[in-house]
């Protein structure tokens with residue numbers, strides 16, 4: 099069940115993919131390394147009940163591509179990757195994550211990882227027993243994401259001549275990231291509507307932050323100023339883009355647009371859209387900044403996400419292009435410059 103580095107290094111520059119299985123623990127995992135031009139590949143581990151291996155590969159590949167853009171835009175010396183783990187009734191989680199840790203350790207630091215949707219602090223702790231390349235400080239990374247999201251929401255508010263105080267914000271998802279974002283927004287005096295498919299999580303977060311619990315079925319259409327998705331990807335469909343009340347979209351959920359043309363639907367309605375590859379970069383800045391770039395202070399890079407968001411919003415108005423396209427172009431330019439001999 100092991101991969102060697104040469105399995106992953108593809109001289110043609112195509113995405114590298116490896117499937118790991120460990121029958122004793124029930125582990126089935128896919129790692130996609132998308133790009134190594136700027137440095138080792140960074141990306142979290144997602145754990146979900148996928149229908150088949152093709153679904154695992156396709157989600158890992160899309161998320162790894164987004165990580166490449168995220169690292170390039172954040173000014174990090176890192177490329178993009180993603181690992182996904184199949185959640186199923188036969189999964190012995192501690193043993194499976196220890197086995198996954200052994201495989202990732204064999205790559206010698208080529209892949210740097212942390213948590214993501216569905217992967218728990220206990221999973222990461224088990225993995226860290228066998229692997230030095232996993233960040234287990236889930237709360238610290240989530241708080242770093244929240245600081246980046248706040249900087250980007252502030253950029254949206256500023257574009258409308260507003261501040262964060264009294265801003266009406268809807269947060270979808272009350273997990274690690276949604277909770278950190280809601281706490282940070284509440285501390286800034288925003289008025290919050292929050293929702294989760296797990297009512298207990300929403301209730302507990304509402305108690306802690308003074309927020310109002312909203313029905314998860316229509317949180318994306320809630321009458322607010324800013325929509326902050328922090329749950330699963332693909333939730334902003336063409337229908338949501340056409341019907342949403344919020345005048346800004348700025349969330350941490352990776353790959354939140356259901357299709358590329360949704361970006362144009364948002365732009366043509368005048369919705370300020372901060373791409374999630376910008377808004378959600380706080381965790382990878384914290385992780386790679388600390389472990390690879392040895393930056394004593396990562397806050398300037400996190401604060402710079404707000405500057406990038408403001409520039410993209412202004413450039414979109416000036417050029418009529420979507421912020422998503424403009425962000426993609428910036429990331430590609432930085433990677434191309436690094437690839438030049």
Ligand SMILES: NC(=O)c1ccc[n+]([C@@H]2O[C@H](COP(=O)([O-])OP(=O)(O)OC[C@H]3O[C@@H](n4cnc5c(N)ncnc54)[C@H](O)[C@@H]3O)[C@@H](O)[C@H]2O)c1
Nearest residue numbers: 215216271272273274275294295328329350351352378381
């Ligand atoms: N963890 C990180 O460091 C990190 C960094 C950047 C981006 N992200 C992204 O942020 C998002 C959230 O990650 P997380 O680590 O908080 O995951 P998590 O598993 O801790 O929390 C996700 C929450 O979303 C809820 N949820 C799922 N579907 C929902 C729906 N349709 N409506 C409302 N709630 C729903 C779940 O019940 C859960 O409470 C993911 O898209 C992830 O890729 C995570």
